[in-house]
Amino acid sequence: MLQIKKLKKYFGGVKAVDGATFNVKENSITALIGPNGSGKTTVFNLISGILKAETGRILMDKEEITNLRPYIVSNKGISRLFQQSRLFNNLTVKDNLLIAIDNEDTFFWRNFFRANRITAEKENKVRQMLELVNMEKFEKRIARELSYGQKRLIEIARTILNPHKLLMLDEPVAGVNPKLRTEIAKLLLKLKKQKETILLIEHDMNFTLKIADHVIVMDEGKVIAEGKPEHIKKNKKVLEAYLGE
Amino acid sequence: MGIFTQLTINGLIAGAIYALVAAGFSLIYSTCKFIHFAHGASIAFCGYFLYFLFSMLHLNFWLSVIFAIIFAGLLGYGMDLLVYKQLRKRKASPLILLIASLGLLIFLESLILVLFGADIKTIGFIRVTQGMEFLGARITQLQVVIILVSIILFVLLFLFMKRTKMGKAMRAVANNKEVAEIVGISSERIYRWSFIIGSAIAGIAAILVGLEQNLEATMGTNLMIRGFTGAIVGGIGNVPSAILGGFLIGFAENYGVWFLPSGYKEAIAFVILFIFLLFRPQGLFGIKKLVHK
């Protein structure tokens, strides 16, 4: 579904991404791992269109999306979760989720003349999603008031609600307590059963190796290994990369 | 040829004043990292304080000048102590500090209007003369003094920043506050002195302008806009660039009169400011990282 070809991104003299190439298969959970500074989040930012690549290509379902603007990349079917919490803190949980459902809210005149309404259908979608993450009671709360773990859950929910073909999650369980981690792991596996495609960055090796079908390892901006979790665990190059950090 | 020389000299004089304002402003911005609009108030208050001491109380001129400059420094310090420092304690963003500085500027400028009225005040120390002839243009002795004083100040400022302990500490804080604190520099102390010195320099600019032209309540804002433009054009956060920028604005304004009707002279600085803010906010010599995304 997603193809990265020889992607390069330099920051001055630093080669953050130096010729990364990999593919993400449909209906799988692919994990992108590697020591700190190996370029994983930069690759995500390049895919999302937040950064411009020096050279290289990014293809989504065989369509070129390299260097497109972020909102266009999103509308091509990529839904992105960030590493830091980026909830709309002054909006309610419900509004945070409603925004994700479609882009009808970007059309000024349609909204001004009340043609665009929040239908019962949309409200149901939000409610179902909240049930999925066990947070129905928080619908009317202001996002700012939530705990870190709760915020993370809502953000993941929002990312899923956003119409997509590919979910890109940057450290979905970073800083989250173990019980919540297991819940999120279960959620992701459930999504996979529903034929979703997920690409995730994660530092928690246990978490990753438990749920990933395919693992891609990066170090110093390049892909150094790829394969099933069991093989990656034993891969010499991978161990060296991690020990070196 | 005569006109060109005259415009150049006028540009030099105006540029010297703007450069002084820009230098003080830039010193404060480089260490404190926010736009201190109320710098204009330091200017206005210094000029009016001199008027108060010399023209109203009839104190000795030179004594009044010294007191006025000290007053300007203290005013800057006071603004930091009472307003900015308190906001810093509450982790205020540069935006909030900017709004606060706007409030301070208007507050202080309105105070001047209330205390002194809106009419123009003359300091009345220098008699208006025709001036001397120089390379086909006219220049008065006071104007020569303005240029000389500003050059001396810039040299002193340069030496201060390069050679003295405090100057180096200021540059350290401007460069990287966290690292500077680790090596034991008190950033609060640096902020304090940046305000005192920066405001005092602005005060000197006010005195020079007050002697050359006159005092009026909005002189602070007017000079501040041009000095600020100079600082942006040169490259904010860097005192030497700001000084250069100040001179550039002085020249731009005066050469501009050649091409545009004289009424637009004031607009020149503003238009330059607008263009730079929109297309090159880091200025001619500044660093790109100062533009937030």
Next chain:
Amino acid sequence: MIEAYIIHLLILICIFIILSISLQLSIGFAGLLSLAHIAFYCIGAYTSALLALAGVPFWICIVLAGISAMIFGFLLSIPTNKLKGDYLALATLAFHIVVYAVALNWTGLTRGPLGLPGIPRPSIFGFVFSGNLSFLILTFIIMLICYFIAKLIISSPFGKALGAIRDDELSTKVLGKNTFKMKTYALGISALIAGIAGSLYAHYITFIDPSSFHLMQMVPILAIVIIAGLASLRGTIIVSIILVLLPEPLRFIGFPSSMVGPMRQIIYALILILILLYKPKGLFGKIKLG
């Protein structure tokens, strides 16, 4: 006598409410801290005045005043799109200064410091709003219209999305929304409302000159929005009323009238600073600035 004074105050309050709502729309709801709104007010006032002096009927004047301000709002959005926080404030400030300089210097169009006198009072279907009471009613109705426009936008999904842009623009982009387009609309509509206020002002005082649009005039409006607190429409209205009325007693204490203006500014600036220090969310807002 007192009646005339009260009516005058009420008219000013209505105009201030319209202006503050326009600024609140920009700052509180879209997260765009604009210092350009007095420029939009100025553009609206001069457009309306020049059209009216050329014999154009009032209702066209006020509509075109709003539209011309809106166009400048759209235009300003383009170069300022990538700017945030204090840099955005500065760029909009520079825009204001340029507009002010043009008003002062393009004497061919605006007569510069001489101003435009003799602006006719509004006339609709032959009825001339020459009396202040009738003008107050007109202004009040227009204020209500502006309030409803703002309310409509804010409570719609578009308004919520603007709030999202204010809270985190990057996240909004990544959810597939063209934030540039939305911010442009926000600034444009906000400018439109400010332009309408300008038109009303011009037709009320029947004389405008650049001094009414000096940067100082930004302080009361900015103060109102910040004191009220971000994203509170109700609070904006309440604080507008309070701040217009608050300095009025100064007239009666015995200050010379030339001092009343600066004293008003002193009061506004002081309260603004105090709010920033001690109640940064404002009196009615729930969102912190910056």
